[in-house]
Amino acid sequence: MSIPAGVDELTPEWFTKVLSAPIDKVEVIDAHSGTTGRARVALRSPADVPETVFVKLQPFVEEQRKFLRQIGLGVAEARLYATVGNELPVRAPRVWHADHDSADGSFVMVLEDLEASGCHFPSPSDDGILSVAESLVAELAVLHATYAGQDLGWLRTPSGMRRKPEDTEIAARRAQFIVSAVEQFADEMPAAFRRLGDLYAERSLEVVALFNEGERTLIHGDTHSGNLFVDRGRCGFFDWAVAGRGPGMRDVAYFLCNSLPIDMRRAEEAALLARYRGALADEGTTLDEHTAHEQYRLFSVYSWIAAASTAAMGSRWQPIDVSRAAMVSTTQAIEDLDAVGLLEERLG
Structure with missing residues (x-):
């Protein structure tokens, strides 16, 4: 056909x-x-x-x-x-x-056609964004528990986004986005922005390798608010283009650090992580509190890399006002969570 x-x-x-x-x-x-x-x-x-x-x-x-x-x-x-x-x-x-x-x-x-189905599309400024977050972590727990430990032989990571820790050429191309972001934005951002940017540019292969540690499952991979919809109070997901295998916390951290207002994230992240862990337990999957928190800190880095890389491209991938707002939110998250300190400790 x-x-x-x-x-x-x-x-x-x-x-x-x-x-x-x-x-x-x-x-x-x-x-x-x-x-x-x-x-x-x-x-x-x-x-x-x-x-x-x-x-x-x-x-x-x-x-x-x-x-x-x-x-x-x-x-x-x-x-x-x-x-x-x-x-x-x-x-x-x-x-x-x-x-x-x-x-x-x-x-x-x-x-x-989700609009015709009566769905609506959330944004970080919505009054109900916390309710979206609560639904999101519960739904992600079901997704992650369902596919935990499965082979997923049908899944193919996009050819240009496959993680090959040994491939220095791919690593260099990815790092260049962050180098560009540092050049454009570091002077107006907290010090953590430049610290993480420089560290990632120098040791991107090792950082990416950390993202694959732990039990892996099917992850959506791009859970910012622009890829979500709400159907009668239930959070849904579209744009599955970068779905892959990875620890489920990557999806959770991506949304919380990227799409929740900073003050709300600070106030609610512990409760949302507990809600995610509880929903996993309901599905028969255990994630202890310490591991969840350390994974959350680590994947705040992934959320920042995605936001900073997108902002570095101007409006080619997203409107620049959207990507800049995400970059500000994720930068504050890595600073609050001392993500750079975690990386320095893990990488030695």
Whole structure:
């Protein structure tokens, strides 16, 4: 079955094939391109199909397509949705169709239109963001407990993001994002920003190796508020492009350090970590308090790396005001948690 190269190929005939139902008319309500191409599409059909769907496909600009082919994000997400999208134990968009071609990097996903389903999309400034956090840690515990210790042979990390601690070339490319962030922002940030930036630039291979220590499970990998939705009070997750294997605390720390207001994180992080541990226990998985806290400190570093790298790219990956706010929050988190001290202790 063909994989559409653009929205003009999202035809009634194509939808008829992938949905196995007659589609009489297709209307593209909205379409835009960033990291991927995205379109909200209305369908007219006598069959029992959704009135609207959300389609992710290749970016509309060739330069961005080339970038996405190099790192493999679209292919990785389409593969995950096709394999387990409708089996995930957490709320995620319903998958109507997902396909990819690893050879040329093409992909397409036809997903539930979350807006039409009545979901809303949280932001750090929302009055109810603490309730989102409480739901998020409970949902993540279910996800992490479900896949703990499993082989996950179907999972493929995006080709451009695979962690190979021995690969100095990959390490150098990743470190360059942080070098750029230090050059651009260190003078206006707390001292921990430059300390961590310099340490990571010098010893990125060793830092990345620490992120893989401990029991691993399926992790979403990118749990900032922009990849979340709320459905009748339940936190859900979309944009699974960087899903991988790792300690579950990485997902928890990513959100708490990136997307909770600083004062709220300081006041609530202990309770939220306890809630996560309790939800894990309910699922038969044990995580002791000391290990959880030390993992949280460590993965605050991962959250900072992601935010600082994104901010270093200006508005190419996210609007700069969003990425700068995340960078400020994660920098304060690493300072509060003495994450640099932890790294220095662990690395020797």
